[in-house]
Amino acid sequence: MTKVTMTVNGKTVAKEVRGNTLMTEFLRDELRLTGTHVGCDTSQCGACTIHVNGLNVKACTIFAAECDGAEVGTIEGQANADGSLNVIQQAFQDHHGLQCGFCTPGMVMAAASLLKDNPKPSEAEIRHYLEGNICRCTGYHNIVKAIMAASGQDVSVIAAE
């Protein structure tokens, strides 16, 4: 067992973990933060996307021990301080950027990373950036539209309503 200390959504947590504890397991089973979803567990689907020291990573492919000392952000930390949805989350709701919702936490976390680096991405840039996030309902049009809207851009140009 290894002692790890990290900040998760602004709160410091310290736990003993096994060497092979993945961040998905640490967040979901130890901290009960079940918003980080496990879709494939093989690094393909992106439903488990979290932020580690400000960078998006797949929580199924990083060990908790590797996050010792890190600042970790999950979907549970994305809402505004008063509990209302943040700009990206609200845009997903407004533009129906989800169908079953399983991929949504990862999509929102990936979108946050994209908009941090590129505040006004083009539709092509959004689609390219989301290569590592799979929506099994294939609801991509509205996800792209939501991210365009969250970045304050005109969404009338996006193909499907």
Next chain:
Amino acid sequence: MYSFEIVRPTSLADAVAALGQDEAQALAGGQTLIPSLKQRLAQPSVLVSLTAIAEMQGVSAEGGVLTLGGGTTHGTVAREAAAHYPALAALASNIGDPAVRNRGTVGGSLANNDPAACYPAAALASGATIVTNSREIAMEDYFQGMFTTALEEGEIITAVRFPIPEKAAYIKFEQPASRFALVGVFVAKFADGVRVAVTGASEEGVFRWTEAEEALSGNFSATALDGLTVSADGLMSDIHGSSAYRAHLIGVLTKRAVAAAA
């Protein structure tokens, strides 16, 4: 996964010492190793994480050589190498997806030597030097076949030095699900000649296409490659593409890389 311990040294010396333990294995970005561990393809007793070692991080350019710390992620290379070696930065920016690029490292990729990985093509075409904790390894001696390199047990890639070419480009024909190269060709034009490295194609891993190098060294244009073909013997054949298809792709992609080289 089997059970194992993880240690996370902050100095190279501590990492080398930790790797001296029985059944110890280095863990770089983990984007290949962790999936392998899940499939129980490896059973280390201890993983030695290299991500907390500051001396293995960073991008610097001096005297026509770009040096990447072995622990530098693809995402960092994509951002910080662009001003010095644009073709290499572009290669890094198309590996996997953004989340994978924030973890995967150049040292990890070159140590693994996946036959369809991108970095081996850049290293071979650039004539890079592999710097480890104990020595420097010339490119001619480094790659020794699929998933095999000159690295000894417990040896760590601390840095990779890439001579910066006058012109270069990497063109990857992506396997669309994995985004590994079905075939990838890196062309680098130096003052003393052209080097062409091919990944994704051979059962022996990355290789140089010497006939193309000779033709391009005399005339650096796509037309110089007219009539040149690659034999399908020894090329990979799988559900994604036959060996003959890969052989054809090598010719097409090399021409495209020459045309794109800047």
